[in-house]
Amino acid sequence: MKHSTAIVMTVAAGFAATLVLAVGDRKSIGQRLDEFGSDARARLAPHFGKAGVPYPPRRITLIGLKEERLLQLYAPTSDGTSRFICSWPILGTSGTAGPKLREGDRQVPEGLYGIELLNPNSAFHVSLRIGYPNEFDRRQALKDHRRQLGGDIMIHGSTASVGCLAMGDPAAEEIFTLASDTGLKNIRVILAPVDFRLGKSIMLTTNLPPWTAELHAMIRKELQQFPLPEVPK
Numbered sequence: 001m002k003h004s005t006a007i008v009m010t011v012a013a014g015f016a017a018t019l020v021l022a023v024g025d026r027k028s029i030g031q032r033l034d035e036f037g038s039d040a041r042a043r044l045a046p047h048f049g050k051a052g053v054p055y056p057p058r059r060i061t062l063i064g065l066k067e068e069r070l071l072q073l074y075a076p077t078s079d080g081t082s083r084f085i086c087s088w089p090i091l092g093t094s095g096t097a098g099p100k101l102r103e104g105d106r107q108v109p110e111g112l113y114g115i116e117l118l119n120p121n122s123a124f125h126v127s128l129r130i131g132y133p134n135e136f137d138r139r140q141a142l143k144d145h146r147r148q149l150g151g152d153i154m155i156h157g158s159t160a161s162v163g164c165l166a167m168g169d170p171a172a173e174e175i176f177t178l179a180s181d182t183g184l185k186n187i188r189v190i191l192a193p194v195d196f197r198l199g200k201s202i203m204l205t206t207n208l209p210p211w212t213a214e215l216h217a218m219i220r221k222e223l224q225q226f227p228l229p230e231v232p233k
Contacts, residue, residue, distance in 0.1 A: 029180060032120040040177035043170075047086040053077055056181035059188070062155075063226065064090070064165055066097065066108055067194040071155070071165060073178075074226050084229045088175070091159040092166030097193035098208045099215060100132065101141075103150030106163050110215060111136055112222060113189040115179055125157025125169045126176045130189055136218075140211050196220040197228055 027035075041055070048055045057075035061082070064071050069090040074082050095107035109132040117129040130153045133141070141149055154164040157172035167175065179187055194200040196219065204212055 026121045029118055029120045032126060033177060033180060036173045037177045037180075040170075040174045041181075044086070044174055044178060047073075048075070051075070051077075051083040051085050053083050053085065056178070057186075058182075059186035060085075060178065060182050061188045061190065061226065062175075063223065064108070064155075064189065064191045065195050066093070066095075066110075066192065067200070069093065071167065071171075071175075072226075072229070082226050084227060087229065088167055088171040090165050091168050092161040093164070094162045097202045098212060099137070100150060100153075100163070101144075101209070102146060103148045105150070108163055108165065108191060109133075109137070109153055110191050110193055110219065112218070113191065115184050115187045115189060118176060118180060118184070119154075120176075122154070122156050124154070124161070124166065124172075126172050127154040127156035127164075128176060128179055129154055130191075136215070140209065143211075144209065190219060190222050192219045192223060195223070195228075197223050197226075 045055060048057070053075045059076065061074045062071055063074065070087050071090055072087040073085040075085050076082055093108055095105070098107065099111065100107040100109040109130070111132070111134055113134055114131040115128050116131045119127045119129065132151060132153045133149045137149060141147070150163070154161075155172070155175060156164060156166060157169040158166050159168055160166055193202050193216070196216070202212075202216060
């Protein structure tokens, strides 16, 4: 029986690149990009052109807004100014406002993350793994005596998800292609309960840990670096 080898590029702690080999009837990142990369880049190009940002960008920031169900894309101009590029609707997710605390709680995390891995063979078309739990998550879990924090939080295709961000297949192809072209070490992800730039806030309840206010203050500060998208006239 013939086997093909799929090369999946991952990023470990500190974004050190490694290669994970999977044997079987699977596809590599390169094969996936051959399938849809050109079309994905063509769909992205007008947004980058309008923003005055060259493609591929030097770095990108993805802002996931849980209440608004939007994933926004920002990239810097040549002088380093952050520009809004475009946004995609989040078609499927779960949970409520507040951080992810444990495996199986169906919560989308909140915080500042990287992208660890591109998976060209996801059960949900293609996916990108968010670097949850991060150092802040682990530190708070240690203080709270929590274990089994969960993981494998993905941005992926399809329209249904539990604890992840389901973007639909066309959007997932664009984000996957963009991430590959930009380089995983050059990607930041901000996951927020609401868009704090709009003056919104979250009522802290007894169901949320006491450090939630600190987390949201950190997210709010990060969001201030990114201008709100202009509303079409």
